[in-house]
Amino acid sequence: EDQVTQSPEALRLQEGESSSLNCSYTVSGLRGLFWYRQDPGKGPEFLFTLYSAGEEKEKERLKATLTKKESFLHITAPKPEDSATYLCAVQAEAAVNKLTFGGGTRVLVKP
Amino acid sequence: ETGVTQTPRHLVMGMTNKKSLKCEQHLGHNAMYWYKQSAKKPLELMFVYSLEERVENNSVPSRFSPECPNSSHLFLHLHTLQPEDSALYLCASSQGPGKAFFGQGTRLTVV
Numbered sequence: 318e319d320q321v322t323q324s325p326e327a328l329r330l331q332e333g334e335s336s337s338l339n340c341s342y343t344v345s346g347l348r349g350l351f352w353y354r355q356d357p358g359k360g361p362e363f364l365f366t367l368y369s370a371g372e373e374k375e376k377e378r379l380k381a382t383l384t385k386k387e388s389f390l391h392i393t394a395p396k397p398e399d400s401a402t403y404l405c406a407v408q409a410e411a412a413v414n415k416l417t418f419g420g421g422t423r424v425l426v427k428p
Numbered sequence: 429e430t431g432v433t434q435t436p437r438h439l440v441m442g443m444t445n446k447k448s449l450k451c452e453q454h455l456g457h458n459a460m461y462w463y464k465q466s467a468k469k470p471l472e473l474m475f476v477y478s479l480e481e482r483v484e485n486n487s488v489p490s491r492f493s494p495e496c497p498n499s500s501h502l503f504l505h506l507h508t509l510q511p512e513d514s515a516l517y518l519c520a521s522s523q524g525p526g527k528a529f530f531g532q533g534t535r536l537t538v539v
């Protein structure tokens with residue numbers, strides 16, 4: 318069974334204080350790993366897809382990386398508007414219609 | 429309109445009521461999904477429709493009944509729900525097995 322574990326559950330940062338979120342996964346043949354951002358009361362918003370170990374993607378202050386067992390979402394010099402819950406999900410080669418999500422990391426960036 | 433639109437945004441229903449959630453996607457995608465998001469739990473996949481055919485039913489109780497009349501519309505019919513069914517119900521769409529785009533969700537409260 319595919320599993321995704323995200324840590325920490327919650328993260329409080331000062332504005333400008335860089336940090337990393339972890340997503341550990343077990344999947345029988347990874348087709349893709351997805352990062353989403355979710356604001357309170359809203360649906361998840363797509364950020365990145367990573368397909369193979371060593372791949373990196375960047376968007377503004379966010380950078381996602383992938384190894385064979387985990388992915389990291391690095392937040393560089395965060396701003397208060399980066400406050401959100403960040404979700405990680407995996408898609409297996411044998412179940413391309415299914416995303417298995419982790420529990421998310423709630424990030425609060427204080428000015 | 430663009431993206432994935434869900435209605436209603438909020439719904440309160442009694443345990444003996446029958447109601448339906450509606451989802452419409454304007455992205456030209458060929459797959460649509462229902463997810464459930466409960467407090468303190470990861471997003472759980474409920475149903476998947478690919479090319480209007482149900483391809484995934486993730487052991488969901490029969491009091492939840494999906495309907496996909498065409499590739500742009502998805503419904504979730506609800507009847508005799510339990511209080512533990514209170515959650516945020518999210519609709520998503522994708523083009524094949526690619527990244528999923530989510531709607532804003534319907535916040536359901538069963539009283």
